[in-house]
Amino acid sequence: MSDSLASDVDLVSTASPFPARLAFTNLQLVSLTAVMILAFAASLGMAFNVDAITVSLAASNTLAGFVASAEMASIALGSLVFAGLAPRMDARKIYAAGVSAIVALNLVSILVPGVMWLFACRAPAGFALGAVVATTMATAGRSDKPEMTFGVINSSVGVMGIVIAYVLPRSLRLHEYLPLPQIASELDGLYLTYAIMSVFAFACLRTLPKLPPVVAARSETVVPPVPRSGWLALVGMGLIFFGHGTLALFLVTIGRSVPLSPEVVGYVFMAGGVFGVFAPLIAGYVGGRFAATGPIYGVLGALAVFAVLLANADTPMKFFIAGPLFATLPIAMMPIALGVLARLDQSGRLTGSHPAFVLIGGAVAPFVGGAISDIGGFAASGWFAVGCITAGGLLMLGAVRQSDRMR
Numbered sequence: 001m002s003d004s005l006a007s008d009v010d011l012v013s014t015a016s017p018f019p020a021r022l023a024f025t026n027l028q029l030v031s032l033t034a035v036m037i038l039a040f041a042a043s044l045g046m047a048f049n050v051d052a053i054t055v056s057l058a059a060s061n062t063l064a065g066f067v068a069s070a071e072m073a074s075i076a077l078g079s080l081v082f083a084g085l086a087p088r089m090d091a092r093k094i095y096a097a098g099v100s101a102i103v104a105l106n107l108v109s110i111l112v113p114g115v116m117w118l119f120a121c122r123a124p125a126g127f128a129l130g131a132v133v134a135t136t137m138a139t140a141g142r143s144d145k146p147e148m149t150f151g152v153i154n155s156s157v158g159v160m161g162i163v164i165a166y167v168l169p170r171s172l173r174l175h176e177y178l179p180l181p182q183i184a185s186e187l188d189g190l191y192l193t194y195a196i197m198s199v200f201a202f203a204c205l206r207t208l209p210k211l212p213p214v215v216a217a218r219s220e221t222v223v224p225p226v227p228r229s230g231w232l233a234l235v236g237m238g239l240i241f242f243g244h245g246t247l248a249l250f251l252v253t254i255g256r257s258v259p260l261s262p263e264v265v266g267y268v269f270m271a272g273g274v275f276g277v278f279a280p281l282i283a284g285y286v287g288g289r290f291a292a293t294g295p296i297y298g299v300l301g302a303l304a305v306f307a308v309l310l311a312n313a314d315t316p317m318k319f320f321i322a323g324p325l326f327a328t329l330p331i332a333m334m335p336i337a338l339g340v341l342a343r344l345d346q347s348g349r350l351t352g353s354h355p356a357f358v359l360i361g362g363a364v365a366p367f368v369g370g371a372i373s374d375i376g377g378f379a380a381s382g383w384f385a386v387g388c389i390t391a392g393g394l395l396m397l398g399a400v401r402q403s404d405r406m407r
Helices: 003-008 026-039 046-056 061-088 091-109 115-140 146-171 186-207 228-248 251-257 262-287 293-311 316-344 349-405
Strands: 010-012 021-023
Touching: 026 091, 026 115, 026 146, 026 186, 046 061, 046 146, 046 186, 046 251, 046 349, 061 091, 061 115, 061 349, 091 115, 091 186, 115 146, 115 349, 146 186, 146 262, 146 316, 228 293, 228 316, 228 349, 251 262, 251 293, 251 316, 262 293, 262 316, 293 316, 293 349, 316 349
Parallel strands: none
Antiparallel strands: 010 021
């Protein structure tokens, strides 16, 4: 290893056949999380996107959900491809190329004249984002303190949730104030905001951690395969996020039907964002010191309860209680769940692959959720979400127990 590389990332010795686990500096960890959440802004605001598509382009919930599904599917594909490539490539080059594509496509999305043109823009943007997310998660999975590292990353998602919950309702009205012919609808204001946010990611590229590559093919050590329970857990996580997305991506639409204004719905998102800031940090602390079974299944049980409450919300108070907690509870679970995967596989393959599995479910969710709500109302979406959460939790059980035995 070169002197420059050794000074860039501190290595922590282990008996693992993989390269040693990594101890990031505070600046490197902040840069890693900042690049991801700034590039991820358009996906974090997907509930606003779906609502804006229906309003700005006169589309049905099903068609708006189709566009969101295409973007999420592309994120999943990009994540799956780069989960394997990231350990063998220069991570900083992946980030630079991915962020450049995201900025460009956010700007192009402002100019689209219809739903299918928007679909043509958001699919490649999703693939670029998948590359950034997979590289981030594969890097974090090689941390010497994976639960705490993922806690910080997921907490930053909560911070970003607060920011976009405040900014996006106002972005929906930018077309009323900006004297630009290109900003003519609510959707245009959103994508202009996303483009500005993603530009700031460039400022963090130089301080990202530079990693020693994983070159298993040239090693005399036999790299153990990833346990089957780890892959089943990824399928379970995907199913949980699929069920969650069938309802969560229509939070803005549910809030408007109560009825509430977009600004008030934004404040509800901000409340969820506050919870999303502290819950992952607490989860990272708990996950590093206690068995994972209790916390994970406690969160999943609460998620199922709030799914039913949100789906049947017919007063502002019910929405205020169920909305933010349902939206952000999965973030509270993720540091512990990703710690389980990191303990089962120290190479980062499982943690790097997890965005693909999560987003495959999220990709199908807008289309399926839109169709279910059009046919049976949001109450049907709520019970569908409960079924998916239950099945996903059962698929994760083997990996969670195996991880607990390894402590």
